[in-house]
Amino acid sequence: VGDGLRTTLLSYSDFSQPLSITDDNGNTTTYSYDTANRLSVVTDAKGNAMAFGYDQNANLITMTETEKSDLGGADETFVTTYAYDGLDRLIGVTDSAGNTHACAYDSRDNRVVTVDALLNETRYAYDGLDRLLVTIRDLDGDGADGDGPDIVATSVWDDNSRVVQRTDANGNATAYAYDALDRMTTRTHADGTTTSFSYNVFDERILQQTANGSVVAYAYDDCGRLTAKTITPGPGVSADTTFETFQYDGRHRLTDAENDLVHVQLGWDSLSNLVAEAINGVQTASMYDGVGNRLRLTYPGGRVVDYVYDELNRVRAIVESPDTIADYFYVGPKRIERITLGNGVQSDFQYDGRQGVPNPAGDFGVKRMIAATHSAGGTVLDSRAFQWDPLYNKTQRRDLRVGGPQLTHTYEYDAVYRLTRALVDDGSGTTIRDLQYTLDGAGNRLSVSGFGGLVGSYVLDPTLPEPADLQMNQYTATPLDQRMYDLNGNLVSRAIPGITDVQVTYDYADRVVSVVDVLSSDTATYQYDPLGRRVAKVVATGGLPPVVTRFYYDGTNVIEEQDGGGSSNRTFTISHLLEAPPELIAQVTMDTGGQRYYYHCDDMGNVVAVTDDSGAVVERYEYDDYGAPAFFDGADNPLAASLIGNEHLFVGRRYDPETGWYRCGGSYLDPLSGRFIVRRGSVWSGGGFGNPYVYAGDNPWSRSVPTTRWPYHDGSDIQGGGGDPLKGLNVSKAKPGRFGVPWVDRSWGVDADDSGWDDWSDTWGSAAPTIGHLIVPIEDAAYRTTGGRYGSVGDDLTPGWVGGYTYIKVVNTSGDVKNPQYDYDWLDDWSDTWTWGDA
Secondary structure (H helix, E strand, O other): OOOOOOOOEEOOOOOOOEEEEOOOOOOOOEEEOOOOOOOEEOOOOOOOOOEEEOOOOOOOOEEEEEEEEEEOOOOOEEEEEEEEEOOEEEEEEEOOOOOEEEEEEOOOOEEEEEEOOOOOOEHHHHHHHHEEEEEEOOOOOOOOOOOOOOOEEEEEEOOOOOEHHHEEEOOOOOEEEEEEOOOEEEEEOOOOOOEEEEEEEEEEOOEEEOOOOOOOEEEOOOOEEEEEEEEEEEOOOOOOOEEEEEEEEEOOOOOEEEEOOOEEEEEEEEOEEEEEEEEEOOEEEEEEOOOOOOEEEEOOOOOOOEEEEEEOOEEEEEEOOOOOEEEEEOOOOOEEEEHHHEEEEEEEEEEEEOOOOOOOOOOOOOOOEEEEEEEOOEEEEEEEEHHHHOOEEEEEEEEOOOOOOOOEEEEEEHHHHHHEEEEEEOOOOOOEEEEEEEOOOOOOEEEEEOOOOOOOEEEOOOOOOOOOOOOOOOOOOOEEEEEEEEOOOOOOEEEEEOOEEEEEEEOOOOOOOEEEOOOOOOEEEEOOOOOOEEEEEEEEOOOOOEEEEEEEEEEEEEEEEEEEEOOEEEEEOOOOOOOOOOOOOOOEEEOOOEEEEEEEOOOOOEEEEEEOOOEEEEEEEOOOOOEEEEEEEEOOOOOOOOOOOOOHHHHHHHEEEEEEEEEOOOOOOOOOEEOOOOOOOOHOOOOOOOOOEEOOOHOOOOOOOOOOOOOOOOOOOOOOOHHOOOOEEEOOOOOOOOEEEEEOHHHHHHHOOOOOOOHHHOOOOOOOOOOEEEEEEEEHOOOOOOOOOOOOOOOOEEEEEEOEEEEEEEOOOOOOOOOOOOOOOOOOOOHEEEOOOEE
């Protein structure tokens, strides 16, 4: 493409400071400095600027962001201020809306207390080696003293500073054992089950045995790249996958992956852009510019879609010649201000927290969406408003459309930001739903009370050795059903006596491969490729012949569905924003049956309406507290299901009607119980105070669980270039002195409070934020590991997908609570335990 070269131009000052970076498309980011040679202003190619002010000790005390509108609106300014103690330690941060977070330290610079903007307190205790022993979160308003309902989590360390035990708020402990080289050899859960690991002399895992008896043997080449997995399924585990093999080219890029059912082939250009992929011989092709922006995507069925980018390398337009599918307009580096779709529907978004423009009454957010309006020809198709508390928890969402249901949803939270009450009022002010959630310290429901939903008690049977549901945060019974699990913690049975008896089977990787209702004989089976993507499902319900659907991907996004005979049933237009704002799900349109349907979303990416080519609403959707959908036609009449076959619903995730679950990364979300049906990672990696079943920290309308995000900064700290200089860059504390964009060192986003969340409290370091750590471009736009050959060995070594690049999952074998947060999505979730590489 173009001249066939990727050229990046850099200019420097006499002090070797970067003054400008110009990418291959001619877009320039500039940097200026004060008289003390400290970064003063960063201005991107669209004119968005970040200005920094310092005190006499060179501590950053103000950050002023000035953001430009593509629509020509007034500049939007946001100011963040920082405060320090006499030792230059950060003790306070105040955002642009005046919300202040504070913390304090002991004499050894350990953070010992944090107080958030709602005055919720968290305390930390350390041993003489500065290792975190206890974290206490106040839940009863009398301070984090550990009494009453306060959440207390503890860690025990051995003499080699390895975590050997972690105990959650319910007193359930997970234990870790290591070999002489500090490699984890066993992980023992609170129910007594274990997962064991063996390694070779290169610290590569060569054997893993899971609690349910499955054994995986790993093989590597001389470059330390995973080449094969040999799987011996345990009792009751599906034998669909018994092997996986992987091949690479000379630049360590994955070129071939195969298992029992699926063969994947990959092709790369000289700049390591993925230009070709074939799943069982069915090919998808792409073309990129010198910066790495995708210019063209060719679908398996022959459809061709082109992408146009702006000066910040953000998607500006999506075109299927001669028609434009979507135009995008931004305010600032990341926020979308308007989307104009090919059917004439216009979506406008408004945000809060601007200097000089007061937030609406009751709203305390900064850069949070407060209004989303979808209209066509002057007619409002959907209009919603949102409110946020000082911690950016959503407190209200309202349907404003005249003629619509005009529902008002109000949310209340506890001191650790978990949803405890949800009320729904209709247009007349009558409360039609009022649900109160009672949770234990680990985030399990104890009961749901009120009216308008599934109310009743949740039972967690503590009987040992089985079911040990309390020890493992598993529901034995809900107000709806009875449940059973295998030793890996996978939901294998849910029964409603006389109505349904669903049995679920999993493969070695805890992926659902079959769901059978033994009462109705309805069945669903699923197949996965070696990269963990679901590539086929076969559904047989109501005594009808099985329906086969095959899925073809671009990265992790399904772009085409075909039937069992290879005929295309549906295609999806994908936005291809590397770091898509939440209001824009990946899917823009769905083409099926000769009709194009356009998606319209709220602030969370929930699909609220679908329009046809004429701009008319054909379906609308509402959701309960954890995403269970309700379907309506364009005139607000209720439907039993989507008549157009739309399966992209809550947070834009794919909904499986045959199970009622959402496909959510490598797992499934059950919206009725508000949790995942399998453990996401190890017990302490789930984002729920040691509970890997918890969805979005029990805060489903403020947080979501991203699946694949490229690992660079989300704008919470100093970043420049409005997106372009960060694209394909490594956020690194270890490479000072090279060109790049400084960022604030806030302890590398560690999960310092051991909450399972990479939240604001985790990003407070023991020292003042510093200027000088650089965001550095690295070869092939991929994050390279530093430990061993591919970092520490962890839960799985399967190559997979991130934005068209491949990665290998590695988890800190020491069990150290301070693992880096790689995706900066404010969640300590599964994606944070992946180290990114070429292979």
